[in-house]
Amino acid sequence: MSKILIVEDEEAIAELEKDYLELSGFEVEIEKKGDMGLKHALEGDIDLLILDLMLPEVDGFEICRQIRDKKDIPVIMVSAKKDDIDKIRGLGLGADDYMTKPFSPSELVARVKAHLARYERLIHTNMRVNDIVEIRGIKIDKTARRVWINGEEKNFTTKEFDLLTFLAENPNRVFTKEELFREIWDMESIGDIATVTVHIKKIREKVEFDTAKPQYIETIWGVGYRFKV
Ligand code: CA
Secondary structure (H helix, E strand, O other), X not given: OOEEEEXXXXXXXXXXXHHHHHHOOOEEEEEOOHHHHHHHHXXXXXXXXXXXXXXOOOOHHHHHHHHHHHOOOOEEEEEOOHHHXXXXXHHOOOOOEEEEOOXXXXXXXXXXXXXXXXXXXXXXXXXXXXXXXXXXXEEEEOOOOEEEEOOEEEOOOHHHHHHHHHHHHOOOOEEEHHHHHHHHOOOOOOOOOHHHHHHHHHHXXXXXXXXXXXXXXEEXXXXXXXXXX
């Protein structure tokens, strides 16, 4: 029997989802707070996660990010706001599905079944689900270490790939050159933060339409760089 975890702070919604899923033969548990939900999802033996976006303590964005790093289970994100759904799609956090509340419980059950069946197939055919980061026109396949810009594959050196991936996975955050150097180049390596500038320039030449007006990696003068969503 597949086990499903619902992380949802609105009790009535969580209970309704639980009832329908149980009627369809699933085992269902509910967590109402984000921190408890994250812990349960990481440590528990669950087959699928239904994740509300706005939660007390730790929000759905952060939970999804952490689950994606550590577990290979389907994640269905739900939110009351259509705008939020569009935003999380844009962030490419890697949820498998998105639903806007209110939705019909039978629709939820249908999607749960479909995602479990898909993962089952992938496991049976012994294929791993590649870890993909997608933001607007950029698609990064972390498993295969390949990058496509508007559908066209581009070649990146190891460090360029690592730097682009790191920035894309932490969008809208400003990193100083020192922070990026520490993150991408190991502590032993000889080099200086000018290396970061050189690599950013090379990445921009591949990803930006106009390197004078970067659409992805912005320079924050006097501070560092930020991947814009
Ligand atoms: Ca909520």
